Amino acid sequence: PTIADPTLADPTTAGPTLAEPTSLPIVQHWINGATAVSSSGRVGPVFNPALGEQTKSVALADAAEVDAAVAAAVAAFPAWRDMSITKRQQILFSFRELLNARKGELADILTSEHGKVLTDSAGEITRGLEVVELATGFPHLVKGEYSSNVSTGVDVYSTKAPLGVVGIISPFNFPAMVPMWFFPIAIAAGNTVVLKPSEKDPSAAIWLAELFAEAGLPAGVFNVVHGDKVAVDGLLEHPDVKAISFVGSTPIAQYIYSTAAANGKRVQALGGAKNHMLVLPDADLDLAADAAINAGFGSAGERCMAISVVVAVEPVADALISKITERMSRLTIGDGRRNCDMGPLVTEAHRDKVASYIELAASDGATVVVDGRGVQVDGAVDGAAGGFWLGPTLLDKVSVTSKVYLDEIFGPVLSVVRVASYEDGVALINNSRYGNGTAIFTNDGGAARRFQDEIEVGMVGINVPIPVPVAYYSFGGFKDSLFGSNKAYGIAGFDFYTREKAVTSRWLDPSHGGINLGFPQN
Numbered sequence: 001p002t003i004a005d006p007t008l009a010d011p012t013t014a015g016p017t018l019a020e021p022t023s024l025p026i027v028q029h030w031i032n033g034a035t036a037v038s039s040s041g042r043v044g045p046v047f048n049p050a051l052g053e054q055t056k057s058v059a060l061a062d063a064a065e066v067d068a069a070v071a072a073a074v075a076a077f078p079a080w081r082d083m084s085i086t087k088r089q090q091i092l093f094s095f096r097e098l099l100n101a102r103k104g105e106l107a108d109i110l111t112s113e114h115g116k117v118l119t120d121s122a123g124e125i126t127r128g129l130e131v132v133e134l135a136t137g138f139p140h141l142v143k144g145e146y147s148s149n150v151s152t153g154v155d156v157y158s159t160k161a162p163l164g165v166v167g168i169i170s171p172f173n174f175p176a177m178v179p180m181w182f183f184p185i186a187i188a189a190g191n192t193v194v195l196k197p198s199e200k201d202p203s204a205a206i207w208l209a210e211l212f213a214e215a216g217l218p219a220g221v222f223n224v225v226h227g228d229k230v231a232v233d234g235l236l237e238h239p240d241v242k243a244i245s246f247v248g249s250t251p252i253a254q255y256i257y258s259t260a261a262a263n264g265k266r267v268q269a270l271g272g273a274k275n276h277m278l279v280l281p282d283a284d285l286d287l288a289a290d291a292a293i294n295a296g297f298g299s300a301g302e303r304c305m306a307i308s309v310v311v312a313v314e315p316v317a318d319a320l321i322s323k324i325t326e327r328m329s330r331l332t333i334g335d336g337r338r339n340c341d342m343g344p345l346v347t348e349a350h351r352d353k354v355a356s357y358i359e360l361a362a363s364d365g366a367t368v369v370v371d372g373r374g375v376q377v378d379g380a381v382d383g384a385a386g387g388f389w390l391g392p393t394l395l396d397k398v399s400v401t402s403k404v405y406l407d408e409i410f411g412p413v414l415s416v417v418r419v420a421s422y423e424d425g426v427a428l429i430n431n432s433r434y435g436n437g438t439a440i441f442t443n444d445g446g447a448a449r450r451f452q453d454e455i456e457v458g459m460v461g462i463n464v465p466i467p468v469p470v471a472y473y474s475f476g477g478f479k480d481s482l483f484g485s486n487k488a489y490g491i492a493g494f495d496f497y498t499r500e501k502a503v504t505s506r507w508l509d510p511s512h513g514g515i516n517l518g519f520p521q522n
């Protein structure tokens with residue numbers, strides 16, 4: 001069978017205009033410190049995936065609405081740039097305090113629109129909060145350098161100046177954390193922001209913008225416009241937008257990277273992934289099986305750092321598969337608001353696409369060890385029958401030429417590929433077009449050390465399946481997982497959102513040298 005791909009947006013065409021069920025609330029834009037009611041005439045559906053029902057609509061901006069958001073950000077920029085470091089820092093601290101106190105509200109929003117279980121929503125917010133906390137310490141990270149007397153009476157120093165208006169375009173799978181990878185740092189560094197969140201789960205971005213306003217952020221510093229390709233292109237082509245930070249699938253990341261660069265913008269575009277976990281024969285197999293379950297099925301596999309391929313170095317595969325299978329039988333699937341392990345997928349179309357890979361795997365010769373199709377949830381306890389369910393799925397002996405291996409499936413489908421040696425495992429991983437995350441499971445420190453040097457992947461775990469760096473390191477992969485040279489957050493985040501100015505100064509000195517047309521050589 002071929003894979004129908006209704007969710008992969010074609011970068012050359014805009015999405016359809018969707019009929020709006022008039023009884024549902026519409027998630028609106030946030031421009032210049034206030035709700036901005038859209039007049040574009042276009043909306044998209046927002047579902048509760050556990051109910052399988054549309055619960056809201058979201059406004060889809062037209063070019064004029066993007067212009068209004070950018071204009072607000074342009075107008076707010078000079079005063080924000082010039083606001084003292086101390087005052088900016090106080091606003092960031094207030095935002096941090098409010099977010100920490102009220103993160104439960106945000107977790108409820110995330111679960112109701114994305115479907116992930118509440119503990120996972122809370123975890124996403126905590127990781128975003130870490131970046132807010134990093135941003136509160138920004139005075140240390142936007143310091144310049146100073147050299148006195150580079151020539152007689154001449155000093156040179158540098159400043160890290162903000163860029164102006166920056167655009168952020170984020171994916172559905174982390175509606176709070178991914179925006180928080182970027183906007184706290186951009187804003188701390190003195191920029192103003194227009195965020196275009198995923199139209200699939202848009203409410204978190206609005207909640208964050210309102211909270212930041214409550215913390216004292218001046219109007220226009222942080223704006224949110226909802227939308228699809230029309231809004232994205234509005235940002236990519238706008239002459240007043242100086243930089244673009246994007247996270248999403250690889251085809252769109254490529255499009256963003258080339259279009260933003262062609263329009264003269266600084267751009268970082270983080271793309272998709274296919275993350276491998278290499279299990280050596282000496283590994284602790286219980287630890288490896290737990291890790292495969294957590295990293296394969298957490299958030300229903302809709303994480304860019306999810307493990308989607310277990311590379312088992314023989315003779316370990318049979319024992320490992322049996323441990324993984326036993327653990328899978330104990331996983332509970334249901335409405336994320338209840339106490340279960342795994343929620344639904346984000347939309348029906350995405351669920352159907354993910355499920356279609358299971359059929360493809362079988363026809364390409366893989367063994368379907370556990371089939372998540374037709375998973376039953378109990379309507380009274382675990383979730384509505386119409387929710388976008390797909391149970392955890394395990395595939396063995398997956399062919400590395402099958403689309404099941406090559407594509408990013410982005411769902412609860414874990415593939416096992418058996419290899420004969422460590423070297424074969426490393427060669428397989430390095431051959432992938434993606435290079436986001438990877439992990440090795442072993443008790444051999446020498447092998448782990450060799451792996452960290454030999455593997456061509458941006459984030460490496462050693463007995464850690466999801467090696468998402470803490471806020472003061474930076475997040476980003478290699479190859480088709482990151483276009484551009486700057487990773488997200490950490491020092492790299494401050495570098496991306498600032499440009500260095502070098503100042504050469506001389507204060508009046510009676511011994512100045514008079515006219516000299518030669519090139520200054522100090």
Ligand code: NAD
Binds near residue numbers: 172198233253477
């Ligand atoms: P997506 O690429 O479909 O959408 C991302 C953003 O781009 C959204 O805001 C969307 O509205 C916009 N967009 C979609 N189609 C567009 C088009 N044709 N033109 C312009 N803009 C368009 O991604 P998604 O499905 O929301 O998110 C899942 C993907 O994101 C996965 O591939 C996942 O690996 C990736 N991801 C990567 C990272 C990372 O750090 N590398 C992190 C999270 C998610």
